[in-house]
Amino acid sequence: MARLTARFWIDAYLTRLRGQDIPAFIVSHGDDTAGSILVKLNRLDGQATVYQRSYNLMDDTRTWAILEQGAEADVDASITRQQGYDPDIWVIEVEDRQGRHLLDQPGLD
Template structure:
């Protein structure tokens, strides 16, 4: 099975969000081909959640799960630690008061 490049997935994700009028931005650029992706959901109330892809070995599936949740400062510190350990990671920030991130929708789940 051919895997999508990180950049291709990110471009599709940002396009989908723009189509729904959900602001999203590339905060940190990683490796175009194989960089992992973190999605920060900023609810614009001082709270944020960071999502990352996780792999379920027992079910042989990948899904988005919460890496960190709390104040925006705590989430930003988590992102900083992740980028320090892996400089190839991408960080996408989604800003939505309703908490929409679309990661649970077909094509992104």
């Protein structure tokens, strides 16, 4: 199965968010081709969640799993740790009081 480049996926994701009037921006630019992606959902109330893509090798499916959630400072610390492990990682921040991130929609896995 062919995989999309990280940059292509991010551009499509940001376009989909803009179409729903959900503000989002690139916090950290990773490797354009194969960089891992973290999506931080900032609820603008001091709470946040960071999602990472996880792969199920048994059935070759991808899902978005919560890496960390809670106080925004704790979520940011988790992101910083991940960047220490993987300097090619992308970080996208989505700002939405309603908690919309669209990661559960078709085509974004």
